[in-house]
Amino acid sequence: MFKCRACNEDYMIEDTSIVPICQSCEATQPWIVQGYDDTLTKDLLYEGPILLMFTATWCNPCQKMKPLIRQLAEEYAGKLKVIFADVEVSQKLSQSDEIAALPTILVGRGGTAGKFDEIFMGLVNIEKIRESITNVK
Numbered sequence: 001m002f003k004c005r006a007c008n009e010d011y012m013i014e015d016t017s018i019v020p021i022c023q024s025c026e027a028t029q030p031w032i033v034q035g036y037d038d039t040l041t042k043d044l045l046y047e048g049p050i051l052l053m054f055t056a057t058w059c060n061p062c063q064k065m066k067p068l069i070r071q072l073a074e075e076y077a078g079k080l081k082v083i084f085a086d087v088e089v090s091q092k093l094s095q096s097d098e099i100a101a102l103p104t105i106l107v108g109r110g111g112t113a114g115k116f117d118e119i120f121m122g123l124v125n126i127e128k129i130r131e132s133i134t135n136v137k
Contacts, residue, residue, distance in 0.1 A: 005029065005074070016043060019078045028078035032070065035085035037092045043083050047111040049076070049136040051129070052083045054094055054104040061123045062103040068126045069105070072133065080133060081110065107132040 001010045002020075006027035013020045013029075016039075020029040033043055035052065044050060053069055055062035066084070073082040087094040087102065101121040107129065108116035118132040 002029065005077075030070070030073035030077045030082070031080065032073050032082045032084065035083040035090060035093065037090045040083070040085065040090070040093055043081070044110045046081045048109065049080045049133050050083065050106075050108060050110040050116075051080060051133065052085060052106040052116070054085050054087055054099045054102060054106075056087050056102055059102040064123060065103050065105070069129075072126070072130065075130075076133060105129065107136065109136050 001012055003009070004011055004022035004025060004027055007022060007025040009022060009024040011020075011022045011024065011029070016033045020031055021027065022029060035043055044052075051069065051072065053062075053065070055066065057063075069082060069084075073080060085093055087099060103122070105120040105124065106116040107118040107120075117136060120129060120132075
């Protein structure tokens with residue numbers, strides 16, 4: 001259950017492949033999902049801007065970046081899909097993308113022709129990430 005940012009009512013996300021909307025007031029909500037080895041392909045089919053962050057619970061820079069990424073999800077509610085992938089849970093995924101540092105943040109367009117335009121590693125200025133999201137083609 002999540003709290004709607006507009007009406008403060010509880011709502012559930014039943015399908016992570018569509019933009020979450022509050023069932024009470026129909027307000028668009030931040031789109032944040034947990035990426036897993038077996039679901040990421042489906043998550044990346046969204047035909048719009050995607051931010052994929054590789055993280056770990058023991059990673060201090062990751063924990064510092066997460067609230068900033070959540071803030072971006074709020075700012076771009078309904079327009080940006082944010083995927084958090086824990087490298088300990090999604091080991092195959094993190095190995096296939098050759099993640100060398102944490103956090104690693106990928107920004108780009110999803111869909112069948114999806115590609116990531118920007119890769120950020122470590123602590124990053126939020127303005128650089130915001131600019132990258134704005135420039136997604």
